[in-house]
Amino acid sequence: MVAPEVGRIGDKIATQAKRLAPPTKQWVTVGDDRVRHTHVQTEGQTVPNNLRFKVPSMDWDRRHRGLGAYTYMKAPRDQTSRAVANIKNCRCRTASDPAGISRGINTRPPVVAGNRVTMTVVCEGDLVVQAELGDVYPGGLVAAGAHFMAKAVSTVAADYQ
Ligand SMILES: [Zn+2]
Known part of the structure; x- marks a missing residue:
């Protein structure tokens, strides 16, 4: 057979x-009341490691950096996303899940x-x-x-x- x-x-x-x-990687905030609202909304988002997180854009980045409704980041503070306001002083991190x-x-x-x-x-x-x-x-x-x-x-x- x-x-x-x-x-x-x-x-x-x-x-x-x-x-x-x-x-996969998960977006993790420090969870205090100083986390910007766009990262509060991203908390817990999980994506494959080779992809980007979908983070709501901040108004400043939309007006001055030409970004749309969302900013696509490989990780917190990702300068390749072209955001400025959305990465400045960010304290978030990622948690990796190998499986x-x-x-x-x-x-x-x-x-x-x-x-x-x-x-x-x-x-x-x-x-x-x-x-x-x-x-x-x-x-x-x-x-x-x-x-x-x-x-x-x-x-x-x-x-x-
Ligand atoms: Zn953050």
């Missing part, structure tokens, strides 16, 4: 994908239909498609894709050549 072998291949791909998946994406990677059992065996490896979670393929933000900011699913397939395929 070929189905068990296909199942083993799928399991190997899932194992590699979990190893290669980027962590934030890998927990959503799973396999479905092999399905035999006629002369075809299909094995599915699934990655489910917020922004996982953008984590894999990358994203483009207003203002031409680009996040590169992590390509962890594609690399997992390539890595396992190399074992069979």
Whole structure:
């Protein structure tokens, strides 16, 4: 039977994908009454590590820095976001979760239909498609894709050549 072998291949791909998946990062404020309102609204937001947080813009940055309704930051105080008011004196930090994406990677059992065996490896979670393929933000900011699913397939395929 070929189905068990296909199942083993799928399991190997899932194992590699979990190893290669980027962590997630969460925006954490210090939680006191001096945290600016835009960061209070961002508290707890969780995104894949290769992507940007979506932070409400501050009026000063909208008027003087040409930003839209949101400012896209890799981390607190990210100057590449082009914000000034929204990063000045910021005391926020990020908390990393190494398994934030890998927990959503799973396999479905092999399905035999006629002369075809299909094995599915699934990655489910917020922004996982953008984590894999990358994203483009207003203002031409680009996040590169992590390509962890594609690399997992390539890595396992190399074992069979
Ligand atoms: Zn802050």
